[in-house]
Amino acid sequence: MKIVTDANVKSIIGNDGRVSGVEVESGARFAADIVCAAIGTRPMTGFLSSSGLMVDGRLIVNNRLETAAQDVYAAGDISMRQTQSGFIPCRTWLTAAEQGRLAGANMTGAGLLHNSAESFFNASTVFGGFYAVIGRFDAQEGGAAQNRVVSHSGDVYVKIVTENGKTIGGTCLGDMRSALSIRRVVMERGAE
Ligand SMILES: Cc1cc2nc3c(=O)[nH]c(=O)nc-3n(C[C@H](O)[C@H](O)[C@H](O)COP(=O)(O)OP(=O)(O)OC[C@H]3O[C@@H](n4cnc5c(N)ncnc54)[C@H](O)[C@@H]3O)c2cc1C
Known part of the structure; x- marks a missing residue:
């Protein structure tokens, strides 16, 4: 290849x-x-280009999904979250849906925070098989981060990524139930 x-x-x-x-x-x-x-994808944001609210053609938002303009929020592919480690685009369905719910709640004053890399979740099927990647599934091993293959038999492969003993991400092939469990643990800032 x-x-x-x-x-x-x-x-x-x-x-x-x-x-x-x-x-x-x-x-x-x-x-x-x-x-x-x-x-990749490129939102149609030409009409916003002189707004001063953009980076790389996307609307910059904070972790409440607010733009710098009062009462203007952005969620999904059009948004670019500004975090301490740089700008993070949305990229996936489930993240877009979660951001939409969170932005909607924050418009009514909920004040919810978007969890950064941990909330990443992508699941689909490839050649008829289920796969999911969760959180910081691609964290480089070494230092505090460790990859642990917890299941590898037949069509099933499950790997979790831990950092200082906390589960921060994972990869699942052929096992949707494990993917949902890992996501729940990661979102709760994981146990061992
Ligand atoms: C080919 C492809 C494959 C993908 N595969 C996956 C995948 O396997 N898994 C995954 O998680 N993600 C995948 N994605 C990414 C995923 O589709 C997006 O992250 C997600 O759809 C973003 O949701 P959104 O609501 O922000 O934007 P969209 O889903 O793009 O929705 C925006 C909507 O706004 C409408 N719109 C635009 N301009 C206007 C306007 N001026 N007025 C009114 N309406 C307007 C558009 O018509 C559209 O319906 C894929 C994307 C592409 C392009």
Whole structure:
């Protein structure tokens, strides 16, 4: 598998309905049997460009999902949360839905805080199999963070990530129940 970044596809090369390669805008060509392109998302925020509320085409919000404009909130893909460790975009369905609920509650004065990296949750199916990634599932091992594979048999794989003994994330394949349990533990700032 060859991963090519910072490249726009110019053309797909092939014969008789079968792909044989890709040409990118730099002119480079790559032989391929399958082509996957991941280009991200870009909200339509042109009308907000002079508002002074944006970074990278998204509305900057604090951990209450408030923008710098009074009584204006943003949730989901259009939002970019400003945290101590930098800007965090939304990126996923479940996070967008959770942010929508939280922003709505805060508009009525609830004063709820959005949990940062821990609340990340993405689940779907690939080739008919369930997968989920939770919280800081990709934390680099070493120092305080540890990866622990807790189940690995047949089509099931469950890994949790801990930091100083607390569960901060996980990865689950083929096991939805474990994914929901890990998420609950992570959101409650985890036990051992
Ligand atoms: C191809 C693709 C695959 C994805 N796969 C996954 C996945 O597997 N898992 C996952 O968790 N996430 C996935 N995502 C991301 C996920 O779809 C988004 O994070 C999520 O939908 C964001 O929700 P949202 O409500 O912020 O925005 P949207 O779902 O984009 O909703 C915004 C809505 O606002 C409407 N709108 C826009 N402008 C206006 C206007 N001026 N007036 C009125 N309405 C307007 C739009 O038509 C749209 O219906 C994927 C995204 C894409 C594009």
